[in-house]
Amino acid sequence: MRLLSAVLKQIHKPPVYTSRQRCLSPLQDEALVSGSSQELVQRLSSQVEVRTAFITEEEEGALLRELEPGLKKKRYEFDHWDDAIHGYRETERVRWGAACEQVLNRVRSVAFPEGSPLLGPVHILDLDKSGYIKPHIDSVKFCGSTIAGLSLLSDSIMRLVKEDASNEWLDLLLPRRSLYILRDQARYNFTHEILKDEESVFSGQRIPRQRRISVICRNLPG
Ligand code: OGA
Ligand code: MN
Numbered sequence: 285m286r287l288l289s290a291v292l293k294q295i296h297k298p299p300v301y302t303s304r305q306r307c308l309s310p311l312q313d314e315a316l317v318s319g320s321s322q323e324l325v326q327r328l329s330s331q332v333e334v335r336t337a338f339i340t341e342e343e344e345g346a347l348l349r350e351l352e353p354g355l356k357k358k359r360y361e362f363d364h365w366d367d368a369i370h371g372y373r374e375t376e377r378v379r380w381g382a383a384c385e386q387v388l389n390r391v392r393s394v395a396f397p398e399g400s401p402l403l404g405p406v407h408i409l410d411l412d413k414s415g416y417i418k419p420h421i422d423s424v425k426f427c428g429s430t431i432a433g434l435s436l437l438s439d440s441i442m443r444l445v446k447e448d449a450s451n452e453w454l455d456l457l458l459p460r461r462s463l464y465i466l467r468d469q470a471r472y473n474f475t476h477e478i479l480k481d482e483e484s485v486f487s488g489q490r491i492p493r494q495r496r497i498s499v500i501c502r503n504l505p506g
Contacts, residue, residue, distance in 0.1 A: 316462075318487045319454040331470035332444070334456050335394070338463035339387055344436050346383040347499060351375075351408055355497075360412045370480075371415025376405035387434075391501055395432035395465045400503050403427065407500040411478065413493065419445060419475035428503035431466045435459070438494035441486050444474040457486045 316334040319325040339347075358373040380388060388406060396402060403426070411417070422431060435458045442464065446452035454474070458464055466476065481493035 315487065316457045316459075317454060318457075320452050324452055324454065328444075328454060328470050331467040332454065332456065333463075333465040334458060335463045335465075336459050337461055338391075339434060339461050341461070343383065343387050344461050346381070347387065347434070347436060348497070350381055350384050351377075351410075351497065351499075355408070355410050360410075360415065362412075368420040369409070369411070369415070369417050371412040372417075373410045375408045377408060378405050380406075388499075388501065391432050391434065391463060391499075394463070395501065396430055396503050400428070400430075403502045403504055407502070409498045409500065411496045411498075413481060413495050415496075416480035417476075417478040419443075419477040421447065421472065421475055422502070424472065424505060426505070428505045429468055429471060430503050431471055431500065432502075433464050433498045433500040435462055435464070436497040436499065438496035439491050440493055440496050441479045441484050441491055443477050443479060444470060445477075446474050448473075455486055457491065 316336070317325055317329075317332065319328075354375050354377075355373055358375070360371055360373050361367070361369075362371050392402065409417075437460060439460050440458050442456040442458055444454045444456070444466075454470075456464060478496070479493070484491045484493045
């Protein structure tokens with residue numbers, strides 16, 4: 285199976301947002317989760333996690349050294365209008381050097397239940413500064429209940445919107461070197477997207493988007 289974006293995504297039309305009061309999560313120190321209602325933030329709190337400083341600068345450097353040579357050989361894709369992602373290049377990797385393997389094992393141990401069969405290759409997505417990810421739900425055919433991603437090089441905002449009720453949404457602030465985890469309903473019943481630089485505002489605060497590389501681990505469907 286090829287882990288390419290076209291295979292992984294089921295695209296959804298971008299919903300229309302109504303401006304309304306955002307509710308910050310009281311559960312996280314730095315309020316990394318904001319949503320359409322306090323009730324929704326609470327309800328999804330066990331299914332959405334953002335862990336700041338999950339990797340060190342050194343670990344980020346090790347991942348970049350391992351990934352950059354391969355990525356640099358590819359060109360950013362901009363012109364596939366029907367694609368879920370704009371301004372990106374991607375790859376996947378099965379074998380890693382020791383330092384990176386250690387980081388990935390830490391991701392796996394916090395994100396997935398022990399013994400849960402994982403998708404072998406790790407997915408690497410390199411978004412250009414002008415790149416963004418449109419609302420989509422990862423393919424239920426190829427991916428299981430949990431998605432875990434490291435963010436390298438840039439802060440960004442991930443938006444979740446309820447598939448059948450676009451007035452229910454959560455914004456996640458994903459700081460550089462953080463880990464996010466989406467599980468269960470948050471993964472199956474909400475679209476997720478990464479906002480473009482121009483729209484990158486979290487709780488009224490502008491979050492500039494630079495080039496961003498994500499390293500994404502997934503499990504297999506049950
Ligand atoms: C994806 C995706 C999010 C990210 O590739 O399906 O949603 O963090 N990526 O890059
Ligand atoms: Mn996705």
